[in-house]
Amino acid sequence: MSTPPSALVFGGSRGIGAAAVTRLAAEGHAVTFTYNSSPGKAQDLVAAVEQAGGRAFAVQADSADPDALRAAVGQAVDRFGELGVVVVNAGVLRAGTIDAVSLEDLDLMLNVNVRGVFLAIQATVPHLVDGARVITIGSNVAIRTGTPGASVYQLTKTAVAGLVKGVALDLAPRGITVNNVQPGPIDTDLNAGAIDQLAANSPLGRVGSPEEIAGLIAFLAGKDSRYVTGASLTADGGYTL
Numbered sequence: 001m002s003t004p005p006s007a008l009v010f011g012g013s014r015g016i017g018a019a020a021v022t023r024l025a026a027e028g029h030a031v032t033f034t035y036n037s038s039p040g041k042a043q044d045l046v047a048a049v050e051q052a053g054g055r056a057f058a059v060q061a062d063s064a065d066p067d068a069l070r071a072a073v074g075q076a077v078d079r080f081g082e083l084g085v086v087v088v089n090a091g092v093l094r095a096g097t098i099d100a101v102s103l104e105d106l107d108l109m110l111n112v113n114v115r116g117v118f119l120a121i122q123a124t125v126p127h128l129v130d131g132a133r134v135i136t137i138g139s140n141v142a143i144r145t146g147t148p149g150a151s152v153y154q155l156t157k158t159a160v161a162g163l164v165k166g167v168a169l170d171l172a173p174r175g176i177t178v179n180n181v182q183p184g185p186i187d188t189d190l191n192a193g194a195i196d197q198l199a200a201n202s203p204l205g206r207v208g209s210p211e212e213i214a215g216l217i218a219f220l221a222g223k224d225s226r227y228v229t230g231a232s233l234t235a236d237g238g239y240t241l
Contacts, residue, residue, distance in 0.1 A: 091156075095149040
């Protein structure tokens with residue numbers, strides 16, 4: 001059986017990103033992932049993947065810095081070869097109602113959640129094998145928030161859902177699919193302290209796990225999804241019903 005092409009996960013040291021790294025490595029991909037400010041967690045993840053028999057490589061890169069993104073792609077290709085799977089997971093949330101959002105927070109979320117996603121994909125395109133899979137991690141807030149204080153975050157995630165449609169058309173001639181995963185509340189650091197409240201508001205009575213989102217990522221990265229492109233797939237336990 002041939003070895004799957006390598007994978008690159010932007011924002012992979014914890015939460016959904018770390019689960020994606022673990023799952024893709026288990027599927028046979030050599031995985032490079034970026035981190036911004038958690039070198040200890042990044043190296044722990046590399047060690048865990050290698051202990052399980054996989055291959056992983058961590059690269060420090062700020063997703064708001066286009067030079068850092070391009071450098072990370074270069075290091076990934078130098079280490080493991082051309083890319084067959086790209087997951088763009090890096091993102092930030094700064095809550096605040098429209099009258100309270102600072103210009104700094106606005107610029108940060110736009111730079112990381114929208115500009116950073118675009119630049120990450122753009123940097124990988126020359127290194128993608130034909131038939132590669134590009135997967136962005138959006139949010140179910142692109143459909144509905146239900147609470148105040150998320151207007152900018154919703155703006156950025158709605159932009160990502162729109163972006164994948166255009167990029168899917170751009171890359172379709174090469175057989176490359178581009179899709180967007182929209183998680184709802186997930187048991188990650190981002191939601192620490194609010195898990196019980198979030199679970200109480202869920203039709204399923206719980207929040208999701210990073211591994212469940214990684215399973216959807218693995219589907220989009222696998223052969224059974226080769227006819228799916230330009231789509232946003234929501235996994236939120238019914239929050240947006």
